[in-house]
Amino acid sequence: MRRLIALAALTTAALGLVVPAATAAPAPPRTGFEQTNGASWTGLDEEQAFLAAVDKASRHTAVSRIGESVQGRPINLVRVGPAHAISTVLFICSQHGDEPSGREGCLSKLRDLAFQRPDPKVRYLFVPTANPDGRAADTRTNAKGVDINRDHLLLVSPEAKALAKVIKDYRPEVIHDLHEYGATPKVYDKDVLYLWSRNLNVDGHLHDESVALSKDYAKPHVERAGQSTGEYGIWTDPVTGKPIRQVAGDGQERILRNTAGLKHAVGMLLETKVDAKDPAEAADPALNQRRRVQGQLAAVAGTLKLVADRWVSIQLAVAKSRLAAVLGQGPVYFGGADNEPAKPEDVDKNPACGYRLTAEQFAAHREVLGLHGIFSVSAPGGRIVPRHQEAGKLVPLLLDPRADFGLVKTAPAPHCV
Missing domain, CATH: 3.40.630.10 (Zn peptidases)
Incomplete structure (x- = not known):
C-alpha cells in the first residue's frame, strides 16, 4: 500500500497536477448583536x-x-x-x-x-x-x-x-x-x-x-x-x-x-x-x-x-x-380566566347560532373578519356570521354586545340555516 501511495505521489508530481487543499465550509452569518458580543442590538x-x-x-x-x-x-x-x-x-x-x-x-x-x-x-x-x-x-x-x-x-x-x-x-x-x-x-x-x-x-x-x-x-x-x-x-x-x-x-x-x-x-x-x-x-x-x-x-x-x-x-x-368550534360546543365566556372564575352574567350557556350584520356593518368589517378566517352567509339586508365554524371561538367575542373588546355590536341571529 505504501508503494502505491508513493507511486501516486510521484505520478502527480511528474504530470504537474495540483491537488486542491480541503477547504472549510464558510461560517454561518452572524447577527450584529453577536458580532459585538452583546454590546449593541x-x-x-x-x-x-x-x-x-x-x-x-x-x-x-x-x-x-x-x-x-x-x-x-x-x-x-x-x-x-x-x-x-x-x-x-x-x-x-x-x-x-x-x-x-x-x-x-x-x-x-x-x-x-x-x-x-x-x-x-x-x-x-x-x-x-x-x-x-x-x-x-x-x-x-x-x-x-x-x-x-x-x-x-x-x-x-x-x-x-x-x-x-x-x-x-x-x-x-x-x-x-x-x-x-x-x-x-x-x-x-x-x-x-x-x-x-x-x-x-x-x-x-x-x-x-x-x-x-x-x-x-x-x-x-x-x-x-x-x-x-x-x-x-x-x-x-x-x-x-x-x-x-x-x-x-x-x-x-x-x-x-x-x-x-x-x-x-x-x-x-x-x-x-x-x-x-x-x-x-x-x-x-x-x-x-x-x-x-x-x-x-x-x-x-x-x-x-x-x-x-x-x-x-x-x-x-x-x-x-x-x-369543538365547528360543533359549537360549550358555553361562551365574556369574562374570567383559568385563575379567575367568570361572573354568572358573563357566561352564556345557550349561545346564539350566529350574528346578523347589516350590509353596512359587513362592508366596514369585512377585511378583519376575513383575516380571522371567519366566513359569513348572505341574508336579507346583510349577512349572517354563524358561530359553528372553525373560527367560531372568535365570533361572539367580536360581534356580541357583551364582548369587552368587540369589533361591532350586532344582533344574535334567530336562525342560521
Whole structure:
C-alpha cells in the first residue's frame, strides 16, 4: 500500500497536477448583536442583510415580506424547514419595539436551525421584528401609538393584520410570543416569566398543552441555563414570597397568547427581565443583554423540545379544538380566566347560532373578519356570521354586545340555516 501511495505521489508530481487543499465550509452569518458580543442590538438594516445571507447560504429557508409597518418598513417572515409539514411552530418576536432580546434570540435561532438537518415533520416560522417602527424608535407601540399585543382582535394596525394573515394561512399548532418586562416594583422580579392561554373559551385540551409548554418545558430549560423563573402576572411579597396581586390582563382575548388559543394553537408568552440583576450587569450592559438573550434562547429550546416530545398530543389537541368550534360546543365566556372564575352574567350557556350584520356593518368589517378566517352567509339586508365554524371561538367575542373588546355590536341571529 505504501508503494502505491508513493507511486501516486510521484505520478502527480511528474504530470504537474495540483491537488486542491480541503477547504472549510464558510461560517454561518452572524447577527450584529453577536458580532459585538452583546454590546449593541442588531440594527434593522443589519437584519435585512443577515436574513438575505442566511437565505442564500441555506437550502432550508425561505424569506418573504408579509407586510409593512405604518412607516413602510418591511415585516419579514422566515420559514425554516419543509414548505409543508405535519406541524408548524410560529415565533413572533418584538411586538413591543423596546423589548429587543426576543428578537435577537429569534435571529440567532432561525440561523442555527437553517444550518441543521431539518425535521421533515416540522416547519418553523419566525417573524423576527413584528414592530419595526417601534424597534427603530425604541418604543413599545407602533408609529401610531398602537400596542400591537392588544390588537389581535380588532386588527387596526398593519402589523397585527400581517400577523393575523400568517396565522390564517399557515395554521400553526404552536405560537411562542417573545417579550421583555421591567422588574419594578421588586415584587415582580424573576429572570424569565412565562404565561399560557388563560381565556376560558380556549379548548381544555389545548389549554393543558399551553400550560405544559410553560411549566414543563420553558421553565426547566430556563432554569437549567441558570436563570430564575416565575409565572407572569403574579406579584409576590419580596419577603414572604406569597402572591399579593394578579396583573397581566389574564383572560383578554385580544392578547396574542389568548388569541392563539382561540385560533387553535398552543400559546405562550415569554418575558425576560430588562433590569440589571446584580452589580456586574449594572456595570456592563453587554453582560445584561447577553443574559436576556440567553434566557430567550433557553425558552425557545423548550418549545422545540415540546414539539419533538408531544407532537402527536399537540395534533390531537388542535384537532379536538377545531372540531369543538365547528360543533359549537360549550358555553361562551365574556369574562374570567383559568385563575379567575367568570361572573354568572358573563357566561352564556345557550349561545346564539350566529350574528346578523347589516350590509353596512359587513362592508366596514369585512377585511378583519376575513383575516380571522371567519366566513359569513348572505341574508336579507346583510349577512349572517354563524358561530359553528372553525373560527367560531372568535365570533361572539367580536360581534356580541357583551364582548369587552368587540369589533361591532350586532344582533344574535334567530336562525342560521
